[in-house]
Amino acid sequence: MDINKNYFDFIGLPISFHIDQSLLADRSLELQKTLHPDRFAHQTEREQRLAVQYMAYLNEGIATLKAPLPRAQYLLHLKGIDTISESSTPVEPMFLMQQMELRERLEEIPELEEPYDELESLLEEVDDLLAQLRERFAQCYESDLESATAVVRKMQFLEKLVTEIERLEDRLDG
Amino acid sequence: MALLQIAEPGQSEAPHQHKLAVGIDLGTTNSLVASVKSGEAVTLPDFKGEHLLPSVVRYMPCGNIQVGAEARTFASEDPYNTIISVKRLMGRGSEEVNALGDEAPYHFESNDGGMPYIKTTAGAKSPVQVSADILESLVFRAEEALGGELVGAVITVPAYFDDAQRQATKDAAKIANIKVLRLLSEPTAAAVAYGLDQGKEGVIAVYDLGGGTFDISILRLNKGVFEVLSTGGDSALGGDDLDLALAQWMAEQLQIEVSDNSISRYLLEKAKWVKEQLSDADEVEALISLGEENYSLTVTRHQFDALVLPLVKKTIRACRRALKDAAVDAVDVLEVVMVGGSTRVPLVRAEVQAFFGREPHIKIDPDRVVAIGAAIQADVLAGNKPDSDMLLLDVIPLSLGLETMGGLTEKIIHRNTSIPVARAQEFTTYQDGQTAMAIHVVQGERELVSDCRSLARFELRGIPPMAAGAAKIRVTFQVDADGLLGVEAKELTSGVESRIQVKPSYGLGDAEIAEMLKASYLNAAEDKDARALREQQVEADRLIVSLKDALSVDGEKLLNADEREQLGWEIEKLVVLRNGSDVIAIEQGISALSKASDEYASRRMDFNIQKALQGHSVDELGESK
Numbered sequence: 001m002d003i004n005k006n007y008f009d010f011i012g013l014p015i016s017f018h019i020d021q022s023l024l025a026d027r028s029l030e031l032q033k034t035l036h037p038d039r040f041a042h043q044t045e046r047e048q049r050l051a052v053q054y055m056a057y058l059n060e061g062i063a064t065l066k067a068p069l070p071r072a073q074y075l076l077h078l079k080g081i082d083t084i085s086e087s088s089t090p091v092e093p094m095f096l097m098q099q100m101e102l103r104e105r106l107e108e109i110p111e112l113e114e115p116y117d118e119l120e121s122l123l124e125e126v127d128d129l130l131a132q133l134r135e136r137f138a139q140c141y142e143s144d145l146e147s148a149t150a151v152v153r154k155m156q157f158l159e160k161l162v163t164e165i166e167r168l169e170d171r172l173d174g
Numbered sequence: 175m176a177l178l179q180i181a182e183p184g185q186s187e188a189p190h191q192h193k194l195a196v197g198i199d200l201g202t203t204n205s206l207v208a209s210v211k212s213g214e215a216v217t218l219p220d221f222k223g224e225h226l227l228p229s230v231v232r233y234m235p236c237g238n239i240q241v242g243a244e245a246r247t248f249a250s251e252d253p254y255n256t257i258i259s260v261k262r263l264m265g266r267g268s269e270e271v272n273a274l275g276d277e278a279p280y281h282f283e284s285n286d287g288g289m290p291y292i293k294t295t296a297g298a299k300s301p302v303q304v305s306a307d308i309l310e311s312l313v314f315r316a317e318e319a320l321g322g323e324l325v326g327a328v329i330t331v332p333a334y335f336d337d338a339q340r341q342a343t344k345d346a347a348k349i350a351n352i353k354v355l356r357l358l359s360e361p362t363a364a365a366v367a368y369g370l371d372q373g374k375e376g377v378i379a380v381y382d383l384g385g386g387t388f389d390i391s392i393l394r395l396n397k398g399v400f401e402v403l404s405t406g407g408d409s410a411l412g413g414d415d416l417d418l419a420l421a422q423w424m425a426e427q428l429q430i431e432v433s434d435n436s437i438s439r440y441l442l443e444k445a446k447w448v449k450e451q452l453s454d455a456d457e458v459e460a461l462i463s464l465g466e467e468n469y470s471l472t473v474t475r476h477q478f479d480a481l482v483l484p485l486v487k488k489t490i491r492a493c494r495r496a497l498k499d500a501a502v503d504a505v506d507v508l509e510v511v512m513v514g515g516s517t518r519v520p521l522v523r524a525e526v527q528a529f530f531g532r533e534p535h536i537k538i539d540p541d542r543v544v545a546i547g548a549a550i551q552a553d554v555l556a557g558n559k560p561d562s563d564m565l566l567l568d569v570i571p572l573s574l575g576l577e578t579m580g581g582l583t584e585k586i587i588h589r590n591t592s593i594p595v596a597r598a599q600e601f602t603t604y605q606d607g608q609t610a611m612a613i614h615v616v617q618g619e620r621e622l623v624s625d626c627r628s629l630a631r632f633e634l635r636g637i638p639p640m641a642a643g644a645a646k647i648r649v650t651f652q653v654d655a656d657g658l659l660g661v662e663a664k665e666l667t668s669g670v671e672s673r674i675q676v677k678p679s680y681g682l683g684d685a686e687i688a689e690m691l692k693a694s695y696l697n698a699a700e701d702k703d704a705r706a707l708r709e710q711q712v713e714a715d716r717l718i719v720s721l722k723d724a725l726s727v728d729g730e731k732l733l734n735a736d737e738r739e740q741l742g743w744e745i746e747k748l749v750v751l752r753n754g755s756d757v758i759a760i761e762q763g764i765s766a767l768s769k770a771s772d773e774y775a776s777r778r779m780d781f782n783i784q785k786a787l788q789g790h791s792v793d794e795l796g797e798s799k
Contacts, residue, residue: 012787027787029397033565034786035779037594037655041355042193042325042557043720044713046768050775052654054783056596063591 006078007061017075017138019065028062068134069159072152075141083152091153099157102126106165115172123165130158193325195355195556196316197363197548200305200329200343202261203385203412205229206542207312208549209320210558215367215549217542218319226541227315231307232256233296241311250435254281255294259386260308262409263290263301264346265339305346313352326353328552330544333359333391334405336572336617337629337659344656355555357656361391362400362566363547364513368535370395371564376508377403377500381526381534383489384514386412390493392500392507399567401590403500406492413449413516416482420473421445423481428462428469437464452478453518479521486525493529510534515541568593570657576649577614577623579604586651589619593657598650600666607639611647613663613672634663636670703757710760714752717764721745721771724778732777744770 008015011027033039035058037051064070073083105122109115133155141148197215199206204226208217217225224243232245233255240248248256263271263278271278271290281293291298309329316324329352331343340357347354361380365371370378375395382389389407393400421441425432432438444460451458457474497504510530516522517540526534538546554562570593575585578601587597603611611634618626637645646666653659664671722745729738744767751763 010783025397030786031783032567032592033398033563034782036565036567038356038555038565041555042716044717044768046717046772047720047775050779052594053596054779055655056594056652059592059595060597063595 007064007074010058011061011065013065015075015078017068017072017134017141019071021066024062024065028058031058068130069152069155072134072137072141072148072155076145076149076152079145081145081149083149083156091150091157095154095157099161102161106161106168109168110172119165119169119172123162126158126161126165130155130162133158193556193558194316194320194322195325195549195552195558196313196320196327197358197545197550197552198309198312198327198329199360199363199542199545199548200261200308200331200346201229201384201544202259202387203229204541205308205312206545207316208542208545209316210549210553211320215546215553217539217545217549218316220315221318227308227312228258229261229308230256230258231260231304233294233299235295237296239296239307241307250439253279255296257292257294257299257304260301260304263292264305265336265342266290266301302342302346303349305343306349309346309350309352313350324352325556326355326552328356328358328363328548328555329354330358330360330363330548332389332405333361333402333571334389335359336627337574337657338627340657344658354656355552358548358551358566359391359400359402359568359571360389360513360544361393361402361405361511362568363544363551364511365393365395365400365509365547366550366566367538367543367547368509368511370509370511371398371400371566374508377502377506378509378511379493379496379507379530380511380513381489381493381517382407382513383516383522384412385516386410386414388412388489388492390489390496392496392502398565399569399592401569402571403502404496405571406496406499408488408492411485411488413446413514415485416449416516416519417442417445419481419485420449420478423477424448424460424462424471424473427471430462430464430469440464448473449478449519453520475520482519482521486519486522489522490525490529493526504530507532511543512536512540513543568655568657570595570653572617572627573619574615574617574629574651574653574659575626576601577616581623583616583618583621583623583626586649587653591653593653594655596650596652598648601647601649602643603637603640603645603647604642606642608642608645609637609639610635611637611663613649613661615659615661629659630661632661632663632672634665634670634672636668637665638668638670640667707755707757707760710757710764711752714748714760714764717767718745718748718752721767724774728778728781732781733774737774741771741774 006015011024011031013019013024013027032055035051035054037048037055040047040051064074076083102122102125105118109118109122112118133151137148137151137155140151194209196207196209196218206217206225206227208215219225220227227242228246230242230245230249232240232248232252234240245256246258249258257280259278262274268282268284268290271282282290283293283298284290289300291300292304313324313327327347329343329347331340335343343357344354360382364380364382365378373395375397378393378395380391380393382391387407387409388411389405391405392403394403421438421444424445425441430437430441432441441462444462448458448460452473452475455475457472459470459472462469462471507530510526510532512523512526512534517536523534523536551564551566553559554564569590570587571589573585573589574587575583578584584599586599587595601611612631613634614623614631615629616623616626617629620626634647637647648664648666650662650664651659652662662671721741725738725741733741748763748767751760754760
């Protein structure tokens with residue numbers, strides 16, 4: 001069954017960290033049109049169930065390949081490395097220091113007179129760091145799995161920080 | 175035994191019959207049913223020619239049930255047995271229902287699951303049962319009008335309906351014995367009625383001002399996917415409030431003392447009439463006769479507008495909030511669709527047009543537009559349009575998650591995720607020797623569990639005692655195309671598992687549904703066995719026809735001669751059983767044939783995927799080099 005294929009093969013894309021987003025969108029839509037349970041609404045329940053399974057797998061695949069962090073995690077997963085459910089993640093002390101500084105800045109934002117300016121510059125900084133990490137991952141994941149895993153862990157930290165920045169923005173707006 | 179006839183490709187055995195399918199708008203104030211007839215979607219009237227069925231059900235001591243206009247006339251005379259606006263109660267728990275206060279002035283009792291039942295003279299009725307009675311009335315009407323049995327229905331629900339409310343709606347359909355082809359969100363249905371799914375990609379606003387509720391939905395159409403960006407509104411603001419404002423003003427002008435309910439109802443009816451006239455006329459004269467006194471009052475549109483402007487402005491403020499939530503500006507809105515009878519009021523149209531800066535769609539009767547959109551989709555889903563490209567991809571409106579330590583929500587599936595979808599997350603135990611884990615499923619966007627809606631609780635038991643953190647518990651959420659959730663928990667080292675189709679918090683248990691189904695058979699005085707046989711025969715036919723169709727399309731390609739012959743015999747076995755009257759034998763035959771054709775079904779699916787991807791692969795491989 002095709003559900004045993006990896007997401008890249010299933011959707012028909014080369015296994016790579018660099019992804020052509022518009023190609024991904026086109027392919028996804030094509031497959032969604034073929035596999036959506038609505039296509040089987042007038043057929044037997046068994047076929048609908050099968051379609052739901054395929055479609056759920058497809059949607060999960062799309063979501064995984066679309067965003068850089070889950071895509072990177074998935075590429076490592078294909079190489080037998082699980083970065084998603086590990087509970088403790090060793091990182092370099094340098095990186096940890098940097099994280100703590102960024103977090104301190106985030107915590108101080110609500111007390112500032114111009115919170116939005118600082119919010120924006122913080123977000124920009126984090127985005128830059130993330131972009132660098134993605135570049136680094138693309139370079140090393142095929143040759144140096146250890147470094148690639150370390151990079152993904154850093155990405156996880158930073159993505160979490162982005163969520164928190166956005167949450168704060170909501171609160172300030174709210 | 176006759177040999178199986180395999181039709182030539184393109185030449186099916188029987189000419190494709192038009193299957194009868196309907197769209198149902200199960201509304202708070204009124205409900206409608208529509209169907210595609212001779213290529214056009216139309217709403218179906220009752221025998222009196224009325225299209226709108228008031229969503230009112232009255233239960234009488236003798237066990238009889240009145241639905242619609244007839245029931246509504248008893249609303250004030252027999253208020254506790256006449257259930258209006260039951261939609262407000264769907265999928266709600268007892269506490270929430272009590273909080274509705276005057277909006278739900280019934281006597282309630284709770285069942286064990288916390289679901290409120292309404293006490294009536296004919297016994298306790300769940301909101302699901304009341305909705306089922308409305309649905310049954312609509313189905314009866316449709317089958318009379320279309321002259322045959324329905325294969326299924328698309329039922330619309332508000333975009334903001336959560337899992338419990340959707341599940342309640344689906345349960346109501348089950349009790350009314352309707353196959354739900356799909357639950358469709360109301361604003362999406364309205365957009366489909368106008369063919370916007372075929373149009374330009376962009377942001378669509380659906381402004382729905384009904385009798386008693388106001389909803390604004392901001393959608394985005396992107397590559398055939400309708401995404402609900404935000405919803406807003408006021409569950410206690412509608413056309414009735416416009417009538418009330420006008421009636422109060424009229425009483426003031428004429429110095430009528432509204433001393434009892436009948437005067438107030440009379441004035442409200444007059445006001446409603448005046449309001450409707452003013453949709454076309456600039457002024458209208460109302461003749462009011464109360465006992466000995468006769469009054470006449472001329473109302474101009476200008477006066478009416480001034481009276482209702484504050485109410486209309488309130489809806490516009492809700493639109494502004496919804497746009498803000500969706501993070502789009504009014505100028506980004508490409509299309510505006512009007513839904514609900516109250517959007518006939520010229521002031522409403524003018525204010526909406528001014529706010530969005532574009533002319534709203536009003537061509538289709540705003541009372542019927544949702545049902546019409548649902549009928550269009552029902553026609554496609556029933557298989558009447560094999561060439562149709564129409565596909566509505568849906569997203570879940572609210573995030574689904576679990577309660578974790580400290581009463582916090584851990585989201586498993588985020589809002590606006592395309593459905594159907596399945597997603598798993600792993601958790602672990604936090605105490606040494608912990609053998610059970612409580613799983614609390616919630617829906618909502620907030621961080622604290624107490625701010626989200628509780629959907630279900632269940633326990634995974636029998637985890638072998640291990641050190642804290644050693645157990646691996648995988649919780650899988652699966653959401654189907656209707657947005658309904660199933661949850662499964664499994665301890666990976668031991669294989670212990672537990673699953674639940676989410677609904678118990680406020681829903682009906684399977685046993686209760688079975689009980690109601692039984693009751694409805696009795697009510698219909700229909701032989702239960704005959705119905706069971708009919709159901710199995712329909713399912714058998716569906717399987718036989720779909721397999722024969724499939725074989726004629728790609729049987730040669732995907733199966734070798736032996737396999738084809740084997741499958742042919744299996745089909746023939748079920749054909750024979752199906753023509754008999756042994757329900758259990760047919761049921762077993764269906765599962766035997768299903769099993770025999772499993773491999774073929776998978777091959778077909780994989781083949782279709784290859785086909786969908788082909789054509790691309792060749793040129794794109796070229797490009798990337």
